[in-house]
Amino acid sequence: MKGGVIFLSLSLNFLFICGHSVPFKELYIDQYVDHYNLVSFGERTFKERYLVQDKWWKPGVGPIFFYTGNEGPIDTFWDNTGLVFDIAPEFNALIVFAEHRFYGKSLPFGNQSFSHPYIGLLSIEQALGDYAVLLTTLRQELNATSCPVIAFGGSYGGMLSAYIRFKYPNLVAGSIAASAPINLLSADSKRDFFWEDVTKDFNQVTPKCVDRIRRGFIEMDTLSMKPGGLKQLSTTFGLCKPMTSKNDFHHFLGWIRNAFTYLAMMDYPYPTSFMGNLPGYPVKVACGMILNNTNALQGLYQASAIFYNGTARSCFDIWSDFIECADPTGCGLGLDSMAWDFQACTEIHLPAGSNNLTDMFPVLPFTEEIRGQYCLNKWGVAPRDLWSQAQFWAKNIKSASNVVFSNGDLDPWHRGGVTTPPNPSVGVITIKGGAHHLDLRGKNKDDPTSVTAARSQEKAYIRKWISQYRASQ
Numbered sequence: 001m002k003g004g005v006i007f008l009s010l011s012l013n014f015l016f017i018c019g020h021s022v023p024f025k026e027l028y029i030d031q032y033v034d035h036y037n038l039v040s041f042g043e044r045t046f047k048e049r050y051l052v053q054d055k056w057w058k059p060g061v062g063p064i065f066f067y068t069g070n071e072g073p074i075d076t077f078w079d080n081t082g083l084v085f086d087i088a089p090e091f092n093a094l095i096v097f098a099e100h101r102f103y104g105k106s107l108p109f110g111n112q113s114f115s116h117p118y119i120g121l122l123s124i125e126q127a128l129g130d131y132a133v134l135l136t137t138l139r140q141e142l143n144a145t146s147c148p149v150i151a152f153g154g155s156y157g158g159m160l161s162a163y164i165r166f167k168y169p170n171l172v173a174g175s176i177a178a179s180a181p182i183n184l185l186s187a188d189s190k191r192d193f194f195w196e197d198v199t200k201d202f203n204q205v206t207p208k209c210v211d212r213i214r215r216g217f218i219e220m221d222t223l224s225m226k227p228g229g230l231k232q233l234s235t236t237f238g239l240c241k242p243m244t245s246k247n248d249f250h251h252f253l254g255w256i257r258n259a260f261t262y263l264a265m266m267d268y269p270y271p272t273s274f275m276g277n278l279p280g281y282p283v284k285v286a287c288g289m290i291l292n293n294t295n296a297l298q299g300l301y302q303a304s305a306i307f308y309n310g311t312a313r314s315c316f317d318i319w320s321d322f323i324e325c326a327d328p329t330g331c332g333l334g335l336d337s338m339a340w341d342f343q344a345c346t347e348i349h350l351p352a353g354s355n356n357l358t359d360m361f362p363v364l365p366f367t368e369e370i371r372g373q374y375c376l377n378k379w380g381v382a383p384r385d386l387w388s389q390a391q392f393w394a395k396n397i398k399s400a401s402n403v404v405f406s407n408g409d410l411d412p413w414h415r416g417g418v419t420t421p422p423n424p425s426v427g428v429i430t431i432k433g434g435a436h437h438l439d440l441r442g443k444n445k446d447d448p449t450s451v452t453a454a455r456s457q458e459k460a461y462i463r464k465w466i467s468q469y470r471a472s473q
Helices: 074-078 083-092 124-141 154-165 196-204 207-222 229-235 244-267 282-291 297-308 332-346 369-381 385-391 449-472
Strands: 014-016 024-032 046-051 064-068 094-098 149-154 173-176 403-408 424-430
Touching: 024 124, 024 196, 046 074, 046 124, 064 074, 064 083, 064 124, 074 094, 083 094, 083 124, 083 449, 094 124, 124 154, 149 154, 149 449, 154 173, 154 403, 173 282, 173 424, 196 207, 196 244, 207 229, 207 244, 229 244, 244 282, 244 297, 244 332, 244 403, 282 297, 332 369, 403 449, 424 449
Parallel strands: 064 094, 064 149, 149 173, 173 403, 403 424
Antiparallel strands: 014 024, 024 046, 046 094
16 A cells, blocks of 8 residues: 555565574565655655564454564564563564664665765664554554554664654553663763673672783783784684784774673573574673683683684684774674664764773773764764754653663663663663563573563553553543
């Protein structure tokens, strides 16, 4: 149907993703490339991908569980957000996962999407517009205009889950925003917590682990300044190409720090393959390797190799494994890294660099000035932090309602999130022993009791929101 706004694709392809028992229908919807300027690109559209599962849905009655896709292909999040599949049967819910524009297969201008002026159409506002149009169209097409929508999202997707409730309460009855660091969009927000909290995660295993990591970085720095030192480090860490310059060494340090970042973020109690093939409790595993090795450098190498899947590789290419960008915590790889880099240069102000005072990492600064110059050189843009603060509320969420913010105390992002309820209509859940949006993952026999309790609380909120919505109809 092309009702002057949008066309709903009718291609229904059942696909199974790796290791997941829940299949999906892959569909596409025509979205305007620019929802807000009807002159710049006229009626030009692009195909946004979304995934659907209706096996548990009671048509026209059951709620719509809507995942607000974040910075990557949407099937990745489908495969790692088991909570919605676990609870959909008892709610008779329709499941919809929407892919974020400029990620995965949803590229508005194909291979040209990341060039000027097209990249300027990548924004939170445009993505929320896509989701609003998709929801409106689906509800009409499926005769589900009376079905409440519950949004789900983790990390940046959790931020979007909160924002879609803030901006479109007419469409979304409530949101589960897991590990959503929305406070970072406050222009005056502190940004020195991230590396400190990664360090705390390793310190919780044993302070000796942090001491050994610090010593390893000191030894690397000393060795790097000696004749032949960079070549020796390259051999110790199994690099495919020897380092030859200070720039190489700087990137190498970022490569190692990136590994520790993801070990902390993905510190789940069981093996996962979300952002790497990691064992259960990877921080503990890494500390074991570091402390069981008398050579501090060899310990750092083995710990880094956990994330970079060292057992399956003959050498490491630090330039293809890790891309430096406007997000010191990592932008990912491939085209997705370009998209996230641009967003980190425009609306999303991310943590600062490491300082070796409050954290165990080398001094790798990333100040507002460095960010501003980088963004100007790379994209020709200047960050708009005051605009983000005004547009997306930042810390000023006293008027918010029907949102649950959940954070795990092991997650290095948790201090960027909402940890105190601003009013009785907003829920806050702290998950002891929980890493990055652990509550959104499917139930597992090794789950801590804290995450089981958190999911029960979230289900209670969802029931309440659905009841409120139906009572208001």
